[in-house]
Amino acid sequence: MVSGSYFSLAVLFLGALGFGLAPLGLAWLWARVFAPPKPSAIKNAIYECGLESRGDAWVQFRSAYYLYAIIFLIFDVEAVFLLPFAVAFTGLTAGACLAMLVFVLLLVEGLVWAWAKGVLTWA
Amino acid sequence: MSFTETKAGKFEGWNRPPVIETSDDGELLEVSMGPHHPSTHGVFRMDVALDGERVVKLKPVFGYLHRNHEQIGQTASYLQMMPYTDRLDYFCSLTNNWAYALAVEKLAGQAVPERAEYIRVILAELTRIQNHAAAVGFLAQDLGASGTPLMYAFREREKILDLFESLTGSRMMCNYMRFGGCRVDVSEAWLNAARKVVAGVPRFVDELEALLSSNEILLARCQGMGVLKPDLAVNAGVTGPMLRATGVNYDLRKVDHYGIYDRFQFRVPLGEHGDVYDRYMVRILEIHESVKILEQALKEIPAGPIMDPKAKLRGFKPKPGEAYGRIEAPKGELGFYLISDGGTSPYRYRIRPPSLVNLTILEDMCLGHNVADVVVIFGSVDIVLGEVDR
Amino acid sequence: MTNTLDQIFVLLKHWIMGLFPVGLQPIVGIVLSVVAILAVFPGLFAFSVLMERKGLGRMQNRIGPNRVGPFGILQPVADGIKALIKEDVVPYNADHIVHFFAPIVLVVVVFMGYAVLPMGRNMTFVPMDAGLLFYFAMGASAELSVFMAGWSSRNKYSLLGAMRAVAQMISYEIPLLMTSVIIVMMTGSLSLDKIVEAQNHYTWGLPHWYVFTPMGFAAFVMFAIAATAETNRSPFDLPEGESEIVAGYFTEYSGFKFAEFFLGEYVAMLSISGLGATLFLGGWSAPLEALNFIPSWIWFFAKIMLAICGFIWLRGTFPRLRQDQLMNFAWKFVLPMTLIDLVVTGLWRFLGEGWLRWAVCSAILLAAYLITARMGMRSKKLGPRSYRYAE
Amino acid sequence: MGVGEGSADLGLNSNIDQNLKIEMGKQGIFVTTIEELYNWGRRSSVWPMQFGLACCAIEMIATTMARYDLARFGAEVFRPSPRQADLMIVSGTVTKKMAPQVVRLYNQMAEPKYVIAMGACAISGGPFKQGYNVLKGIDRYIPVDVHIPGCPPRPEALMEAFMTLQKKIDGQSLTGEDRPRYHDAEATGEFPVPEPGEHDLEPSSNPLVWITPVVIR
Amino acid sequence: MKTVEEIKAAIEAAVPVARVEIVPNGSPSAEHSLLIDAAHGFAVAKFLRDDAELALDYLSNVTGVDWLDKEIVEKVKVTHQVSKTVDGVEAVVEETVEEARKHVVPGHLEAVYHFYSMKFKHGPVILRMRTENRSDKVELPSLTPLWRSAEFQEREVFDLFGIVFTGHPDLRRLLMWEGFKDYPLRRDYVEPDDFEYEPTAHDEVLARAKAHQNREQGSGNKDQ
């Protein structure tokens, strides 16, 4: 049953892939037959408000993005632990719930620290 | 001076834009915003350097709509320039007309009949209402509202444009005022239509305010944004709602007593913080005040001629001399400086555009803010490129 | 009769399957379901685009598209044909491979999410024990496609848009997960089918939807906010905020690749609406016991479309937030609220049956909301102002 | 040299009964041939670029607003990026400083693309043509499909122009001599961008699209 | 508010080295202006801004004006020493002749500033400064350090008239593109030859169009 469901997923994957690719193929075919693409230096230049693009877009970004990503990662991992807990929650003892509360609070502490430290202030 | 320091950084010297220290974290991203950009209100361009999303350098670039207006003014006759003034600030052709007519009347010493003065006031205030409504709508558009406030603003603007069209013949380029009066007379039916439109304005403003004024997103994005200090504003020659939003009480309708504004009871709303929200609110409140003026003017308008009988359309040659006429246009002080050498066309025809001068401190207001805020601050200045570049 | 109607698609599928040899039947069944998913939701996408354009129009005192086909219903078809025949411009400087795959990854990932959504009674494509986790695993991958699109274009606006989008999506992913955890705690299962089943009971004819519990309601509001942000919809449409960064991460996309982003966005919106309906609004269960005769799938799609209407309504009304406000909102309001909600949900169980837990939980949540909201507003001194006048 | 490719498709194919076709499109009857489907798709989904230059831009905005509602034609999707836009409405004065940008934007649009020159300034420089910084008509550099006179044209006039454009699209064929430029593998896909020089734009026009009419007198 | 004469007196008192001249205005507006020598313009302007009574805190308008070289024909009585042979004797005789002498008054560029006071709500006070000539000595002091509002307006005057404002922090072209060589608002500016064709063929336009066509054809031939 389990592998059967994976097979379904695989079919869905292939279907979605086909759904994504088919129109692109069709468009490509259309272009091949009727509207030959004519790329050229100006047309295929980077758009920048009608001006020639100055400098590169691939510059070094700011670490603020990274900080958010770290906190996100940690909470994502937390969710991985929270979900089994939540599933089992209805049958758990108060002690177990307390343990989870401690788990959550530990992470919240990290969040609060980050908040206080100004990590969550997007400059 | 109190404004040598801002939230964003420190001013270098007396009245230069602040110098923002860039963090060494991340590189600067140099972006040109404009001339084709959805929210530069035309073909304005800002060369921006971004530190993350924070703007650390901003250089406005003008001239993408420089249509040699002043040069044409030196070759065309005085009358011929009237339709060109329509195309300066193309939202407010009638106030442009008035400013130009005022300057020429000053230059030639012409009188304007009373009825014409009333008509001028009515049209100017209607213009102010539709300009402010559109400005608020565009500001909301810059804030990212998907058109709804702008649609409402234009809904109201269309009503006013209908009035303009039925009087002057054109929706936008009215070419209505003449030296010494106005071109055609208003009919009683028109006045009634105008009364109806004016009566509907407060309801529309309430609607717009319900949509925007207390919206938390708008509050968060506008309050404390692009703060302009009064002394810098004065020094930079900022005029109009932008100046009054900083708290400086300077309204040419009250200061210069031009036209017949002395006869009307109205107040000048003043801001306190000089931020985007104040500019927005001052515009909203000015609409209310304009409605008051309009109600009085529409009630009191006398009968009489609309043109000075001595006025001349063709072959108009003022004596050599010069005059600077200015009015309170919806965007600020609109001045015309004319030098006559006695010929049929001015020797020098100069426009003092409020939009251009109001942009002087764009850099100061924007530095240190987000890209998104730059768009909003820029929108709150309310410029029209036709006037900036001329 | 009601039952037949309710199961009409299931029956239809089985009937068609019966036409094939026994060995092929499971495969045919799967293919049929896949085809159904790939037909229904793009169709709904077209419909919701049209609805959005018309609905926005109505909100703005105008009519909206009404000339292409009767009442304009062929508008999306025309748009599709147009997109198909548009030239595909890829900047020379772009990273061609990544640029090509970004929209496809988005479309694939978005469609994968539908595998676990129960679209009606017995109408889940893959009923899975860890269905919710699967959904989020797929949802998390969408960020990558956005990044790919923005980065590969090598356009400043694209890259800014992509960075914004990724930052925004990761920030709101957490509240989305946490609100789901709340529902899972109440149900005791990650399976979406079980979650719907758990809500498909009635007291006095009224359903046991989770939205009708204090923490469920709070979670629903947070979920709605996070879902709006996750799908980059107004007022959280910063990644494509055209007044700032032109068209965001798909600035450099043309032709059908752009259409696929468009499609991906809407299909994701439909899918997350479906998830929201499943988690909080009882999925395919009827809102009143008396209305149970109406087929379950109608209820599911009705709820999705209702959610889409909500999205359109928001879009027609609100201006856009700014990046820092958006992030602050996620981390300093939505996340704390969901965490508090999480704790409250734990409390709910231990308070036992009765009115007390309703009162206590509601009070805690209300207090939490007031405190967090006030803090946010006060720290920046936001609020209406009064103005002075000069005579 | 002959007639440039851009101006080859300027003639309207008047043989086809346009009204009938519009009626058919309205009633949702699917036209059968691929060409007609193609033309129907193109004409029913013309997304303009969010591109305003001057006074006319305000009337263009007014056209999209509630009173006139260009959205009825499915054209309210003003795309800010040229890649996704089909129609460039040159709405207002093109100055010499702006002209290179306009041409570049036009180049960056994906085919098929159309241009409407809206208002006197865009067509010929209009009232400002006597000046030193105003381009005397955008058709010196890019092929214009529809001109709307007026200063500024009324919103209705823009809509009429839009419908004229739709008719024009309907009249185009996929193959054959009168096919549009982008169906021709030989034709150029790009229009040279003028450079701002010391006194004027260089070159002052694009011979592919602009053939100077001979002064008669 | 003070009259122009009073202001002149005040300036002379405060900045004694400055030369101030009243330029009368013939129009009914009667806004007379003050002509300040460029060397002390900045000091005078600073005085005007900081003076407690005037407090001209608001610079409204900056205008550039181009006054062309004027050819003035005047009749001058000139006394020549002419050597004449009078009665066979060469003698130097003084002779007075009336001669028409052409004499060129060199033109100048002028910057006109309109000041107001927002504090006292009075104005305008009009200040003019003139360059020495129109070609090489075109410097004027910039008032941007005193009033920010002059920043773009002075840049515009620089762009269109070519007045170089010394002390301006960012004197670049404002309206025309970088690399543009001319000053288009000067009265002797020659516009680029871009009238190729005019359907409404007015004579002067037609002449330009024809000239353009001839030139195009000429260059076309050359290319071939």
Next chain:
Amino acid sequence: MLGEGLLKGLAETAKNFAGSFVSKERLITVQYPEERHPLPEASRNFPFLVYDGADWEAGLRCVACQICEKECPPKCIYIEKSKDKKPDYVGKMQIYPARFDIDISVCMSCQICVEVCPFEAIKMDTEFELATDDRFGGLLQDRKQLAKSNEYYHAIHPTEASEVDARLAEEKAKVEEKARAAAAAAAAKAAAPAAPAAPAATPSPAAPKEGEGSQPQ
């Protein structure tokens, strides 16, 4: 409280959404090609030349005085005077325009030509559906295209037209009065026969009809 303003905004859009189904005020779209927003009487777009009577060429009021050409701000009017003369509406021999072109791709619709015209010969049209793909052929209007009858003028600007007609009739009456007076004076002087009065008298029967403006000659 947080959220209150948001809810207020939502209520506002909801009100408009619902209102659009019931109230004309909340659905202001005028569906252009089928419905039209009525143009106000004063509306103007491009100039046209008024002619009286049935023959446009003979009935043109324009006397090629070239005032409008001179006063036109964008210089879009081009007039060539005729070599010969023809009688005008009062019968005075007048030069007429051999060529009268208006380049509406330049015209800025300012109405100054109308204001300065001493002969009520040029008026503003309200026609705006002029979109064309032919820049030079479609937008340069010659005098044939420009000539529109007085009835047309009455149809688009009734009030103004009747005022104009009244004024013309008055003028004409004045001229006739003068002529009559002159004739009377001449007769009174009783010297030579009424040679000067003759040309003025000949076309006079047509005049009253024209003054009423209801009947063509």
Next chain:
Amino acid sequence: MIVFAILAALTVAGSLAAVLLRNTVHCALALTGAFIGLALLFLRLDAQFAGFAQILVYVGAVAILVVFAILLTRGSETPATGVFSRTWFAGLVVAAGVFAVLAWTVLHSAVALPHEFAAPQVSVAQIGNALMGRYVLPLEIVAVLLTAAMIGAVIVAMHEKPGKYEKKEAN
């Protein structure tokens, strides 16, 4: 078996690409592919929860972290100098050696290794119960670790924010 081969190939190809490609962002995207392959292998091993968790954490979060890190260090451009270290050969040898040893061990013990077991039915509830029961201590430790890692990573990666807008002290 075929499925396994495909998945194994995907995983190995992904990892190889992640290690070999020149463009760093491509490496990161290939790494994502490898992670997906591994997740699918987990699914193949009936560890549904682990598989989805793998996708959620690695594809959804770690990959984002990696690409952010690349953009933050301007690593998206291929360096002009070689992409491999000067000691690449030694590294390769070591890696090959390690693989040889491992493969040898695996293949030699292959006979002893189990071949077939009934698929264990592991529900998420069981995992939850186990997690809250026997493994509650590791769970808390993981929480501490995560918090510590978060704080540590933030401190390391964070730029000194407070001093940003102020003039730097002369030092």
Next chain:
Amino acid sequence: MTPLAGYLLVAALVFAIGLAGALTRRNAILVLIGIELMLNAANLNFIAFWRYGPHPEALTGFLFAVFSIAIAAAEAAVGLGLVISIYRHLRTTDLDEINRMKG
């Protein structure tokens, strides 16, 4: 059904590739990517052994893998944080260069 050896071989291969990457790449981020691969290979081993182990219902290997995922994620966060920090100071992520700079 695939024998356990197959999974172990794949894990070994991925581990070796990761090791090779970590040892041969210059870019510090790619070195971290290699390390991530090695950790994941270990995860695969855990899961495989759990699946083929005598007591799959005890969940030991399974949970070990889950914990390992968490720890590897934390490792990635800290590791990449370090890379960023180093980059900020030395303006490079090239390990060879970093070595040279450190002397």
